[in-house]
Amino acid sequence: MGSSQSMRKNETILKSRVKMLEKKLKAESKRNNFQKIRMKRAEQQIRHELEELKVRNKALEDTCEKRTPCCGICWRPYQNNEAMIPRILSCGHTLCESCGLKLAKSSYVECPFDRIKTPMFFNGIQSLPKNFTILQLANVSRQS
Numbered sequence: 001m002g003s004s005q006s007m008r009k010n011e012t013i014l015k016s017r018v019k020m021l022e023k024k025l026k027a028e029s030k031r032n033n034f035q036k037i038r039m040k041r042a043e044q045q046i047r048h049e050l051e052e053l054k055v056r057n058k059a060l061e062d063t064c065e066k067r068t069p070c071c072g073i074c075w076r077p078y079q080n081n082e083a084m085i086p087r088i089l090s091c092g093h094t095l096c097e098s099c100g101l102k103l104a105k106s107s108y109v110e111c112p113f114d115r116i117k118t119p120m121f122f123n124g125i126q127s128l129p130k131n132f133t134i135l136q137l138a139n140v141s142r143q144s
């Protein structure tokens with residue numbers, strides 16, 4: 001009689017242990033799934049960045065080929081229209097207007113190449129002088 005009792009005791013211990021292990025396994029697989037989702041997201045992110053880099057690389061190759069002067073931040077070719085007008089900072093560096101707008105604070109723009117601040121007037125980035133030399137070069141490269 002004593003041995004059957006202890007057997008039953010062992011059984012219940014084993015059952016509870018199995019239950020615990022099942023719980024653990026469930027939690028583990030949940031964590032695994034979560035990890036998988038995160039990995040997938042990271043992979044998508046990387047793929048997306050790669051696509052963007054490819055586009056940028058293509059733009060770079062194109063402009064190098066044509067020797068078109070480009071903004072050193074966004075690598076788009078300068079043009080004599082609003083977004084791509086080359087603007088000269090007081091440090092001597094030139095930026096396109098759209099990049100200048102992105103970098104502009106209320107009263108100054110900080111040069112992304114050397115961090116020198118160029119003060120701006122009420123009309124912001126448009127108060128900075130146009131770089132006509134660059135525009136001339138851009139025209140020449142477009143015509144040739």
Ligand SMILES: [Zn+2]
Pocket residue numbers: 071072073074075076095096097098099100
């Ligand atoms: Zn730019």
Ligand SMILES: [Zn+2]
Pocket residue numbers: 089091092093111112113114115116
């Ligand atoms: Zn500068």
